[in-house]
Every structure is written in structure tokens, then in C-alpha cells.
Amino acid sequence: MSNLTTNMTITEAEREALYKVIYSRRDVRGQFLPDMVPDEVIARLLDAAHHAPSVGFMQPWDFIVVKDVETRRKVKEGFEIAHAEAAGMFGGERQDAYRTFKLEGIMESALGICVTCDRSRSGEVVIGRTANPEMDLYSSVCAVQNLWLAARAENLGVGWVSIVHHDHIREALGIPDHIVPVAYLTVGYVSFFHATPELEQAGWLPRMELETLVHHETW
Numbered sequence: 001m002s003n004l005t006t007n008m009t010i011t012e013a014e015r016e017a018l019y020k021v022i023y024s025r026r027d028v029r030g031q032f033l034p035d036m037v038p039d040e041v042i043a044r045l046l047d048a049a050h051h052a053p054s055v056g057f058m059q060p061w062d063f064i065v066v067k068d069v070e071t072r073r074k075v076k077e078g079f080e081i082a083h084a085e086a087a088g089m090f091g092g093e094r095q096d097a098y099r100t101f102k103l104e105g106i107m108e109s110a111l112g113i114c115v116t117c118d119r120s121r122s123g124e125v126v127i128g129r130t131a132n133p134e135m136d137l138y139s140s141v142c143a144v145q146n147l148w149l150a151a152r153a154e155n156l157g158v159g160w161v162s163i164v165h166h167d168h169i170r171e172a173l174g175i176p177d178h179i180v181p182v183a184y185l186t187v188g189y190v191s192f193f194h195a196t197p198e199l200e201q202a203g204w205l206p207r208m209e210l211e212t213l214v215h216h217e218t219w
């Protein structure tokens with residue numbers, strides 16, 4: 001076998017560890033601890049993200065590591081604006097419930113990581129993006145998921161904060177016009193992980209039955 005190939009087999013224990021990470025990963029908002037995250041741990045998260053699949057191997061992502069309190073305060077301001085707008089979009093009891101939810105941990109977490117997408121990174125014509133131009137954005141989302149799972153393996157919590165207008169994130173983090181902010185993630189150690197999604201625990205939505213979502217041959 002040449003050193004360009006591998007037949008590395010995943011052991012049973014390793015497989016179990018992976019599924020444990022997948023099933024125990026949570027979106028964390030309210031359980032962040034102030035403890036700092038060592039730079040070498042942050043580097044491992046970013047390297048895991050950087051090994052995500054990407055359309056045409058274009059690796060369209062950049063990662064902005066945000067520790068500065070003032071910068072995070074600007075992101076939080078953006079959340080407050082979008083959160084107030086959002087509350088008004090739900091009716092009646094749903095609105096009351098929405099207002100009780102903790103939906104971000106921007107200031108409480110140790111740091112933020114913004115994952116972006118440079119749609120022009122490898123030229124106009126990209127293998128795999130020709131029929132469906134949004135594939136580059138999906139690639140950056142793959143990087144987010146790698147980071148999220150790696151963080152769980154490091155016993156770190158991650159929260160995705162999307163209740164902020166992208167222009168606000170762009171302004172707060174100095175992101176150039178041709179770069180798309182894809183995800184603002186809050187990252188830090190946590191006091192505990194919820195066993196199930198918080199929105200499920202709050203009765204907002206249940207986890208759907210997988211059988212109702214799987215179709216065979218045709219829809």
C-alpha cells in the first residue's frame with residue numbers, strides 16, 4: 001500500500017465513542033462556565049473544521065476567533081435587535097414561550113468563532129457547484145458540524161447564534177463584503193450538557209419519528 005492510501009479500520013470502541021459524541025452533542029446557551037479554553041484546544045477544533053468536506057475541495061471557510069469582550073458586546077447588541085424583531089413574529093402563547101427561552105450565550109461563553117464562506121475562493125467554475133450554486137455555503141456548514149462534534153469530544157459546549165442579522169455580524173467583526181458570515185458560534189466549557197434538546201424539554205417541538213422521515217425509492 002502506498003502512503004497515499006489507508007485501510008485504517010475503526011475499532012468498536014472508537015465507533016461507540018463517535019456515536020456517543022453525536023448523540024450527546026447539544027446546542028448550549030445557558031450552561032457556559034467562564035473558564036478559558038487553551039489555544040491548543042481551539043486549534044484542534046479549527047483543524048477538525050478545516051477537515052470537513054467541501055464542494056470541489058474549495059475549502060471556502062475562514063474562522064474568526066473572537067475573545068475580545070467589546071467585540072462580543074457588539075454581537076450581543078445585534079442579537080438583542082433581531083431577538084426583539086423575532087418575538088413579534090410569533091403569536092399568542094408561542095410568543096410568551098419564545099420570550100422565556102435563553103437563545104444565546106455570547107457574553108457567558110469563553111469565546112466566539114465565526115465561520116464564513118468565501119464564494120469566490122477558487123474561481124467562478126467549481127466542481128460540484130455548477131448546477132447548484134449554494135453548495136459552497138453548505139460546505140461551510142459541514143465545517144461547523146465538524147467543529148461542533150470535535151468540541152463535544154473536548155467536553156466543550158457550542159451554541160449557534162443565528163438570531164443576528166448578517167450585516168451586524170459583518171460590521172462587528174470587520175468581515176469584507178465578498179465574504180458571507182455563515183455561523184456565529186459560542187464556545188466554552190459547561191456546567192453540564194442537557195440530555196435532550198432544550199426546545200424539546202420546553203415542549204416547543206418533539207423529536208420526530210425517524211420512520212416518518214425515511215422514504216424508500218420515491219417520496
Ligand SMILES: Cc1cc2c(cc1C)N(C[C@H](O)[C@H](O)[C@H](O)COP(=O)(O)O)c1[nH]c(=O)[nH]c(=O)c1N2
Pocket residue numbers: 025026027028029102103104159160161162163196197198199200
Ligand atoms: C442553523 C442553526 C441555527 C441555530 C441553531 C441550530 C442550527 C443548526 N440553534 C440550535 C437549535 O435550536 C438546536 O440545534 C435544536 O434545538 C436541537 O437541539 P440540540 O442541538 O440537539 O441540543 C440555535 N439555538 C439558539 O438558542 N439560538 C439560535 O439562534 C440558534 N440558531
